[in-house]
Amino acid sequence: MRKPLIAANWKMNTTPSEAVDLVKQMLPALDAVSGVETLICPPFISLVAVSELLRQSRVMLGAQNAYYEEKGAFTGEVSPLMLSGLCRYVILGHSERRSLFGESSQVVNKKVKAAIKSGLKPILCVGESLTDNDGGRTESVVTAQLKESLDGILEAVGLVIAYEPVWSIGTGRAASGTQANSTIKMIRDVLATLIGWQTADATRILYGGSVNAANIAEFIEQPEIDGALVGGASLKAAEFVSIVKQAASIKGCN
Ligand code: 13P
Secondary structure, rough: OOOOOEEEEEOOOOOOOHHHHHHHHHHHHOOOOOOOHHHEEOOHHHHHHHHOOOHHHHHHHHEOOOOOOOOOOOOOOOOOHHOOOOEEEEEEEOOHHHHHHHOOOHHHHHHEEEEEEEOOOEEEEEEEOOHHHHOHHHHHHHHHHHHHHHOOOOOOOOOOEEOHHHHHHHOOOOOHHHHHHHHHHHHHHHHHHHHHHHHHHHHHHHHHEOOOOOOHHHHHHOOOOOOEEOOHHHHHHHHHHHHHHHHHHHHHHO
């Protein structure tokens, strides 16, 4: 049984004091929910303050990115080693990093390897553009992203995949539950060829892209979907709490 994971990706939103306020607003309600894992990924600059708040909590902390070297002359970068004492998870290969910051799957591959080496659980993001979707290339694009990003990785315990179709991110145009479920099933089949059936079967695959309190049920009730990576709706305390509660009541397990 794969325990559902509901992850908040705050992206480049919230100052440190706003991040603390937002966590304080959500935390009592999130802590009262069992049966799903809940994860908050604030900006780097708020990780320390948020980690203090989460110390006695079941809510986990993640980073939104990491570099692939441990230390050295890499101005502005943050290494998995630095994050490993603070965070359990790290989002890697988000489509915004791929498209706005030129991250290739080869770079993402190095990051995934470095994260695993430091004991972080990578949340590897994949997803096709609108043009690729319209052109019927979803399967080939997502398969290539998976193969390249996971190249040479044989031991992938704790790996999480997030399927985020680019056309659904921040657009209010979510995929349908059945659409997301069938692509996620395909992703699991590809994973099985890369890391073996047993690990693929135990790997959580999330859907992300315009998830909100009104549509989470449609995704979480699908058999292949193990949770959600939530952007905009995770910046609203009541809405994120509602998403987590719905996920727990539909698919919670211990
Ligand atoms: P939205 O939920 O704002 O569409 O963002 C999705 C996302 O990119 C999460 O990583």
